[in-house]
Structure formats: C-alpha cells, structure tokens
Amino acid sequence: SAAEKGGYDWFMRKEIFEQPKAVADTLLGRYTAAGALQLDELHIGEDELRRIDKIIIVACGSAYYAGLVAKYAIEHWTRVACEVEIASEFRYRDPIIDGSTLVVTISQSGETADTLMAIRHAREQGAKVIAICNTNGATIPRESDAVLYTHAGPEIGVASTKGFLTQVAACYLLGLYLAQVRGTMYDDEIAKVMEELAATPPLIQQVLDSLDAIRELAARLVDTESVLFLGRHVGYPVALEGALKLKEIAYLHAEGFPAGELKHGPIALVDQGVPVFVVVPPQGRDQLHDKVISNIQEVRARGAFTVVVAEAGDPEVGAYADVLFSLPKVSTLLQPLLAAVPLQMFACEVATLKGYDVDQPRNLAKSVTVE
Ligand code: G6P
Numbered sequence: 442s443a444a445e446k447g448g449y450d451w452f453m454r455k456e457i458f459e460q461p462k463a464v465a466d467t468l469l470g471r472y473t474a475a476g477a478l479q480l481d482e483l484h485i486g487e488d489e490l491r492r493i494d495k496i497i498i499v500a501c502g503s504a505y506y507a508g509l510v511a512k513y514a515i516e517h518w519t520r521v522a523c524e525v526e527i528a529s530e531f532r533y534r535d536p537i538i539d540g541s542t543l544v545v546t547i548s549q550s551g552e553t554a555d556t557l558m559a560i561r562h563a564r565e566q567g568a569k570v571i572a573i574c575n576t577n578g579a580t581i582p583r584e585s586d587a588v589l590y591t592h593a594g595p596e597i598g599v600a601s602t603k604g605f606l607t608q609v610a611a612c613y614l615l616g617l618y619l620a621q622v623r624g625t626m627y628d629d630e631i632a633k634v635m636e637e638l639a640a641t642p643p644l645i646q647q648v649l650d651s652l653d654a655i656r657e658l659a660a661r662l663v664d665t666e667s668v669l670f671l672g673r674h675v676g677y678p679v680a681l682e683g684a685l686k687l688k689e690i691a692y693l694h695a696e697g698f699p700a701g702e703l704k705h706g707p708i709a710l711v712d713q714g715v716p717v718f719v720v721v722p723p724q725g726r727d728q729l730h731d732k733v734i735s736n737i738q739e740v741r742a743r744g745a746f747t748v749v750v751a752e753a754g755d756p757e758v759g760a761y762a763d764v765l766f767s768l769p770k771v772s773t774l775l776q777p778l779l780a781a782v783p784l785q786m787f788a789c790e791v792a793t794l795k796g797y798d799v800d801q802p803r804n805l806a807k808s809v810t811v812e
Contacts, residue, residue, distance in 0.1 A: 451799040453598030453690070457785050458649055461642035463603040464778065466592035467610045468639055476632025478618040483587045485569060487622045493543040493569075496523040499531050499559040500547040501809070503601035503685060504608055508547050509678035510777045511612030517774070518620040518634075529555040529812070532562035542568040545615065549596055549604035550808035551579025558812060560585060573611045575604055589615060598800045599807045600689045602785045605682060606645070609777055613638055637771065641778050644769040648782040651766060655783055658748065658764055659790030662716050669710060669717045669745075670697040670784070671736060673729050676720035679777045683718060683784030690792040690802045700736045713744035720780050721751035721758055723773050730757075737761040750780050 449455040456463075472478055496515060498508035508525040515523045521543075526536075528546070538544070544563040548556045551574040560570045560581065572585035575593050582588035591607035617634060620626040662668070668687055672680035680697035687695035698707045700719065711717065717740045722729040734757050741747050741761050749762035752770050759765060768779040792799045 450793070451598060451789065453600055453602060453789055453799050456596055456598050456603045457782070457789060459594065460603045460606050460782065461646045461649070463591075463593040463607050464610050464645060465642040466594075467607040468614065469592070471614055472635050472639070475628075476635040477628065478614060478621050478631065478635070480589065480614065480618045483571065483589060483618075485571065485587045489569065490543075490619060490622045492541050493521060493619075494541045496521050496543045496545060497531075497536065497538070497563070497568075498523065498525040498545045498547065498612075499528045499556060499563070500525075501528050501553050501555050503605040503682060504547040504549060504556075506678045506682040506685065507605050507608035507612060508545070509681070510609050510675050511545075511616065513675045514613055514774045515616040515619070518616045518626055519623060520625050521619070521623075528553070528559040531559040538563055538566040538568045540567040542566075544568045544570045545573065545612070546570060546581060546585065547573045547608050547612070548579075548581050549575045549591075549593075549601055549608070551576040551581040552808045552810050553581070554810050554812045557581055557584065571615065573608055573615070575607065597807075599802055599805050600686055600788070600799075606778060606781060610638065613774075634774075637775055641771070641775060644771065644779055645782060647769050648779050649786075651783065652786060654764075654766065655786045656790050659787055659794055662746075663791055663794045665693070665714075665716055667694040667696075667710070667715065669707065669715065670695065670720070671700040671703065671717060671733070671740075672697070672720035672780075673700045673733050674722055675774060675777050676700075676722055676733075676780060679720050679780045679784070680718070682781055683720075683788070686785055686788035687791065689805060690788055690797060690799050691795060692797065692803070693791065700733050703736055703739065708739065708743070711740045711743045711745050715745050716748060717745040718748045718750065718784065720776075721749060721755065723752045723770065723776060724755060725773060730755075734758065734761065750783055752776075
C-alpha cells in the first residue's frame with residue numbers, strides 16, 4: 442500500500458532514500474569513541490582470526506558485487522589474500538579450503554540456495570564461515586559460525602539497494618576488525634578510516650539530493666538500447682552494480698567493465714550516441730584517476746555520450762563529460778558508498794518512465810531458494 446511505501450511510488454525508491462540511515466544503523470555500536478572496532482558479537486576467537494591465511498567471499502547478485510568491493514579494502518588492510526566467488530560456481534570447482542580459510546558469505550535474505558550450498562560445502566571442508574546478512578535468524582546465518590548483521594531494515598524491492606550499501610559497510614567493519622586483531626594497521630589508521638566511514642551517511646544524503654538531475658538524464662536516455670559502465674579499482678564493481686540495476690528493473694542491455702580493459706575489447710561496442718557511464722576514482726597519488734580520464738576521452742572520441750560520476754572539484758572531468766554527477770570528496774575505498782547511489786536512482790527512474798513494475802521485475806525473485 443501507499444502507506445507502507447511511506448509516500449513513495451516504489452519500495453525501491455523508498456529504500457534508496459533510506460540508505461543514509463541504513464548505513465548509519467549498520468555502523469552503530471560497532472566502534473568505540475576512540476575509533477576501535479568492537480565486534481564481540483562475532484563470537485569467533487581472536488586467535489582463530491589470527492590463524493586465517495585466506496579469505497573467500499561467496500555471494501550472488503548484488504551481494505557478490507559488494508564482495509568485489511570489499512576485496513580491495515580487505516586485502517589492503519589485512520594483507521590476507523581474498524578471493525570473491527559467485528556462490529553457484531564455488532563448490533563445483535573443488536575449491537582449496539581448509540581450517541585456516543575464512544569464508545565470508547554475503548546475503549541480504551539469508552535464504553539464497555546457491556549461497557547456502559556454498560557455505561555448507563565450505564564448512565564440510567573445515568572452513569570457518571562468517572555471514573553478513575540482513576535477516577535475523579535466516580538459514581544462512583544459522584548455518585554459519587558467526588554472523589554480522591546489516592541493519593538495513595526489511596528490503597522489499599527485488600533489486601537490492603540499501604542491502605548492497607550496508608553489505609559494503611559491514612564488510613568494511615569486518616576488514617578493519619581483522620586488521621585490528623591481526624595488527625596489520627595502527628590503531629590511529631583504523632580510527633581514521635572508521636571516522637571517515639561514520640561520516641558517510643550525510644554524504645549519501647547529499648548524493649540523494651541530486652535526484653532532479655538524474656530524472657532529466659533518465660528522460661534523455663529512456664529510449665537507448667544499451668548502456669556501458671566503466672570503473673576502476675573499487676569503481677569497477679560499482680560499474681557492474683550499475684549495469685545490473687538497469688538489467689533487473691529497466692530490462693536494458695547494460696554491461697560493466699574495468700576501464701583498463703576497454704582497449705581489449707569493449708571499446709568496439711562504442712558508437713555514436715552510446716551512453717557510457719564512468720566512475721572516476723578520486724584524484725590521488727596513483728595514476729588511476731588520470732588513466733580513467735583518458736578512457737573517457739577515448740570513448741568520447743568515438744561518439745559516446747559520457748555520463749561521468751566524479752568527486753566534486755575534480756578539475757579534469759568537466760571537459761569530457763556530457764553529463765557530470767559530482768560526489769562529495771572521500772577516499773578511494775569509501776567512494777562506492779556514494780558512487781553506487783546515482784546509478785541506483787538512474788535505473789529506478791528509467792524503469793519508472795518505461796512504465797515497468799520497479800518492485801516486481803519480470804522473471805526475478807527477491808530471494809532465490811532453489812539452486
Ligand atoms: C536475487 C535478487 C538480487 C540479489 C540476489 C542475492 O537474485 O534478485 O537482487 O542480489 O538474489 O540475494 P541475497 O538475498 O542472497 O543477497
């Protein structure tokens with residue numbers, strides 16, 4: 442009913458707008474005033490966490506993309522090798538797992554059959570399993586050794602939004618906690634990241650305030666046949682997630698690519714008027730920012746209509762962007778929490794303009810309980 446949707450036309454739109462609170466709630470009570478992680482709720486001993494020599498994240502759909510984002514942060518902070526795998530592929534390839542493997546599973550519903558089968562297999566091989574889940578007492582957390590709940594509140598829209606963002610936030614809490622327990626970051630470094638993470642909810646709100654511009658863009662691109670998304674580093678899984686949203690609810694052909702891979706194939710798809718969304722890394726000491734700027738020039742020279750998502754004040758993007766969305770300034774690892782939001786809103790607007798049922802897209806289920 443309209444009341445349940447809190448005045449919004451779709452649950453998905455309501456859930457997109459709930460993201461500042463969903464992320465804040467997920468962080469709440471999990472760090473001290475001094476910025477140290479406080480995850481006693483995990484019930485896995487610190488000695489056990491110190492013995493881990495490999496992390497494997499298994500998940501499906503948007504949760505898998507949240508895992509891909511998390512890999513960059515977890516490896517950077519903990520120096521433990523971290524793989525991310527589609528849950529349905531995991532157990533059929535005879536993965537290398539033993540008692541020192543930590544499997545992290547991500548599932549909004551906690552009932553996805555592919556994911557459940559993957560963690561059953563992992564536990565049979567002796568791995569410890571930590572579930573990141575949004576549903577209290579669901580099967581996946583019940584069958585895991587430990588659980589870190591995302592506190593997004595119920596997600597009704599089939600296409601995940603606040604589920605995804607809170608999964609990234611929860612993975613970051615876990616990554617920082619592992620770094621703290623294993624001593625791979627100094628306390629003040631952890632506190633600095635934690636402080637930045639805790640400051641994201643109002644920044645997400647700022648991004649939500651750009652809705653009018655997103656609407657205009659959706660109206661302009663509603664009849665397009667195919668949309669490409671490019672990103673690098675953590676912006677790459679954001680590109681994948683942006684493409685998935687468009688497929689799921691707007692039934693549009695959309696693909697996400699790592700921007701550096703463009704020249705190895707995808708650039709052949711670029712033609713006059715093809716919309717290309719580009720997530721630009723913040724300006725920094727590495728060369729990623731400049732390389733992505735070159736990619737924007739390359740696709741534009743071939744006729745692409747460029748939609749650029751970049752940090753506010755970036756002096757280089759303006760010249761190559763047909764449409765520019767500015768994000769508040771944050772460090773690279775935190776940018777997905779902001780950059781995913783305009784892409785979610787864009788998909789929601791396009792699907793609405795096309796007259797589709799945004800909350801119940803054809804052929805999809807919120808939770809897929811068969812393999
Ligand atoms: C379904 C949904 C997706 C979701 C995926 C994983 O395919 O349509 O939106 O990302 O399942 O769901 P889970 O509940 O395990 O996160």
